[in-house]
Amino acid sequence: MNQTAHITAIQTPVSRQASGSAAGSPFLGLIDPLLVEEPVVHVFAGSVSRTAALAVWTWVKRDVLPGLADAGITAVETAAELERVLPQLLPAMKAALEKADTDTEAQRRLRAQIGRDDARSEVSTILFALRHRAVLAKAQGFGRAVNAMAEDAGLPAALQSMPLQDANLAAIVFHAAVGQVANPTRLVTAAIRLSGNATEGAIQRTGLGPMIDAFLAHAQNQIHVLKLGGPFADIDLVCRSLDRFHRLIRALTGYVEFPRNSRSTAALSAITKLVSDRVEPRLKEVVTDLNIAMRRPREGADRVDNDHILAAINGIYLLAAVRDCRDSLALNAIFDQAWSQSAQALELHIQRNLDLLRKDPDDVHTGARLDAAITMAQVRFNTEYADTLRRARLAAERRG
Structure with missing residues (x-):
């Protein structure tokens, strides 16, 4: 199961993607x-x-x-x-x-x-x-129709229905259409079959160069979503944006052969760096946030800091999302370190809190920290391991 799909099933963050009314949109939404x-x-x-x-x-x-x-x-x-x-x-x-x-x-x-x-x-x-505003709605309908097509065999013919001889018109049509396509790879493979070759030049000669530009524009349009500062960042929206970025970039880099000095190659490199630079600082904080959230305060009465707990859980969700799209990012070294250390830290804190719960089953603070750790374990490891930990938690309470 794709890790991003776990987010809405397990975690609490709710998407708040902006969707202004037509009255507040430039040219009233046209x-x-x-x-x-x-x-x-x-x-x-x-x-x-x-x-x-x-x-x-x-x-x-x-x-x-x-x-x-x-x-x-x-x-x-x-x-x-x-x-x-x-x-x-x-x-x-x-x-x-x-x-x-x-x-x-x-x-x-x-x-x-x-x-x-x-x-x-x-x-x-x-x-x-x-x-040409009238074609925009039709282009969006084309994108939705692609999603509904069960077979890919008809896609090359569908692409031929686009205004491939008019580059400017094709540019706006493809941009409107690609925004609706759930699996961009289907369009790329259809374009390659139509072009008879996987090179960027062959695709451009067929008139499908604007489609590549549309992919890059939509990939670039994910950058603004990656606002990861503070405990209340919309991590669900961020993870879905990373998944969309990955689908668009992999559809291009996984199938199309780009020359080293092409404009598309430069754009791919620059956009990938921008996205990676937005995510990197937060990845470096994942293990630190986890340790802070799971430890008891050094002074004063024990309490659970919900902000720290939320930051830790969000960090693990982000880490899982980056794992699913790491092939489209420039974060391998940082991800590998955070992925390994987060597993070690989680197992340590889970065991420590289980031991504390066995000594004092009525300790609500330890119970809350353990529940948060189990939620993170479900994302970092798997559901089966989390279920095992839940049974261990119940056994620890009974033993106490």
Whole structure:
């Protein structure tokens, strides 16, 4: 059983993944399938950062829409209202871009109004996405349909239905579709069969290069989730994000042959390093947190620190998630050390607390620490070992 699947079955953290309403989304949700979160180290044609989209949307509301007042267009509050004014809004946005292209001062003013150095290209991407907004929902439907397909034989033909001759359109379509695909490897193997070769160049010549970019963009989009500071980090969300990252990266590196000097190779290396750098400091704390949580206070009355217990349990869940996706991370040495030391520490603390419980079966603090240790043992080792420890706990209470 995949270790990540244990998380929702055993542990208590609840996912709180952000999902803002359409009213709070740039362009009122019309381009949401293309939005990615910062940090965006590598920019891909089929996506735009939410920060950039919000900046452009602010510019549109403040500087573009007022210019359409003569056409009876004022405030736009809903997606339906935005849909109605797009026939007038899109030409106005395009005119602003064309003016910036021919006038240096207009270009400088556009960057200042939007507040971003890449304002020109970001507005262009958003403008293209709005013109082709109708295909985004269809692309997402394609991704869900891939999940429902029992056999892979029909996938190459399905990929041929994509707009492979139009690179820009293919970029946004693939980005929207890949976000819905549960098993990205199926798309990659279908692309290889369609291309007749596993090299990146062959896949690109078939018109499926934007699919590789979409994989990389979605992998990069997992970085913002990896917020591991403090005992209340959403570890369930972090572990699912790591699993998604692993599925995307392994689908590429496990099947596609990338040249050493290709842009994709550079992006893979950079994204892997960023994800690993986010996880590494927390991995180094796993054994320390475990020891702190399992030990009695040196001074004063015995008590259980729930924050320390939670930090220890979360650390073990993170360790198990990293084990499942270690092939996609650059953490082998640190993981091996934490994995080995956590096992030794857990067994030591379990035995110590069992001995204490035998001496004093009514000690609720020892019982609580032992329960937490058994929960961690179930994740670190397996369910059978945890069940054995639970029986040992009951026997220790009876013996006492």
